[in-house]
Amino acid sequence: MELIGGVVGGLVAAGGLVLVLVAAVVVGGLVIVARRRPKPQAALDEVRLTAGSALVRADARVAEAEQDLEFAAAQFGERATQEYRAALRRAQGDREEVFRLHGLLQSDPGANLRHRERAARIAMLADRIDRRLGEQADVFRQRRGQESGAPERLQRLRERIGETGRRIEAAASRRDARRATLDAPALGAEADAPERAARQLTRAEGLASEAAAALAASAASAVAERLGDAERLLYAAEEGLERLDARLARLDDATEALDRLRLDARLARDEALGAVAAAPDPQTADALTRAVAETDAAVAEAAEGSRDPLRALEGIQQALDRLETAQAASRTQAQRLSHAREAYHAARVQAEAQIAAARDVMGGGAPASARARLEDALVELRASRAAIELDPVEALDAARRALVHARDAEVLAKY
Template sequence: MTDALWWLPSVIVLAVVVGVISLLVSASRRRSRGIRAAQNAEITERARTAAISLVRADDLIEAATDELGFAIAQFGERATADFAGALEVSKRQLREAFALKQKLDDGVPDTDTQVRQWTEQITRLADEATARLNAQTREFDSKRVVEQNAPIQLDQLRRRLDRATDRLAGGAATLDRLATSYSAEALAAISGNVDRARASIDDGRRAADAAAARLSAGATEPVGDQVGAAERALFTATTLLDAIETGEDQLHVGFASLGTALAAAETELAEARALRDRHEESDASAVLNRVIAVADAVVADLRRPGRVSDPSADLARLREALDGLDVTRSEARNRQLRRDNAREAYVGAHLAARSQIGITRDFITANRGRVGADARTRLAEAERQLILAEAEADPVSALDAARRAMTHATDADALAHYDTH
């Protein structure tokens, strides 16, 4: 019985393998069907979007064609040239989009890639045509509003031009007043603003008068360009007159800053003079005195009564002089500080060297027969350096000599102890 069923385990294994393979194949097929369904849904949605964009663009082109006719009648062919060009480009794009749609709708099978690419291209062409025509339509809507409101705008423009004219006298008076305190260089940016503003106001009036004449005569030509020219001229004049007021404020602020800087310069000069007078090095005092004289001259000139100022240039000139003073004063201060520090350090160095020399001299005396020439030579040099330190007027040199004396005395002591052992 057992021998007859020897094949049973192999059959079971084979059945299991076949079952697993069947499950895998079934899962793969379900996955493929899901992916295909998703792709089909995407293609369908793209096609729907493209169709909507195509219909919208086609309707808009029809409306824009009528709109262009109205615009030509109202504004003339020259003013509507851009509109006509935009309409022609949009029509060409729409013809291309319809040709692609026909390729999708004919009986020739298309690949998924072709469907996707053509659908996207249809949407893009239609949307570009729509956006272009919408922009042109909005522009001419704005122009119509301008034409409709032209009488009101002209009335407002004339009043604003009158107010700008009234400001001319005030601007001229401001420039005359500023000229008594500030130089021509300081006023260069705004000195011609009154004349330029007056010319702009005249241009604005001429444009406004031309527009008003057309309206009074009942002419069909649009006046929007003249109204716009008048607005731009008024804006230019207003900007120029505002710049005079702003420039006056800036000059006053600059002059106040100059006064503050001059007060600070006086303080710096006083500190520099004090350093010069107490400095122990004559060459440093001489260099410091020269830069003090330069800065003094600049400050005196900037404070000269009746002098007209260019605050920006004056501040730069003062800063340059003070920068030179700062550098020289810093160098002189460091040199004096080095001398002061050396003088303080010398006291301790001198005491230590004298003490070490005395200790070493006593040791050599106590071991007179056992200490050799080297130790005695170092001690003699230490004593010589100490004498030089005591005689030196320069504290830095005196400190160096005292430190050398200490070094030689220490060496002598070490050699003396070596000899005795």
């Protein structure tokens, strides 16, 4: 019996040892698998990174095609670029869908399976944008490389050079007239646009002369190359002058908005002073009095003939916002709607100017976060324009959100 008991005990001990070893192997395997398996957050970050790269690619490709299309239209005419323009419209629709899907990726912290599907669709749309626009760009790249029509191209180029030269003189005159009344920062990066355009025009004229000489010598490749380089320089000069015109127009809008906002500020501060006596408690009365004083200071700082209307707009608008907060409890709904309508124009002008400033610093290397925030600003600005008639308060809020998004986009693009 002792022998049998010893054998049984040994078997039990051996069996226990085997179970321990098996358990150890199983646990070790699970640990290894767990370590190899990507963590949910890491996998999500990878999906977002992939989607962000595709967004940057799609956005840059559409922006490049928009410029190339205008360049092609200037070279070959609108009729020749109809298919290119249709392809660009489809690509712009795909780009909007890319930004929509990217927004869902950023706003939804979970749902990994849906994230992968969204990221895959973003990549597919980016590929489709690249393919469609690339095909159209290749068509015109080949047309530019052909000698046929070179004399006509050269003639059109020389006509555009003369026209651009006259535009440079007019733009410089307008810019100089505004310099007398504005601080240098108000003109922004477009301040030296006429000088840059003049340098580009000089180089284009030289290339046109070289193309004419190559044409006389029947040097086909040299003709196409010189003409293409000259046309690109001329297009860049024209684009710079257009940006200056747009900047001056925004400053005109800001000056008009500033005049209106000064009047609104005077009316609002008089209304607030009248509400001090009827304030429900001393704290509210003090808040109203301080807000009136800040509004008066902002209006005084943005004196008549402000040398930076956009900056002056911001100062008065911030003071009026504080005044509105102090008065909010005593305002009726009709008064709130009226105030929103009065404040909307200035808020929209500020948002449009900030969006333009963000676009100026974007370039081709801006990250997906900056591009997405700029798109958010554009969406809010469109929403504000659509809402102004039916809901002025929402329109004002949307314009202010557009301003915030555009500022964030500029910061993200810079850093």
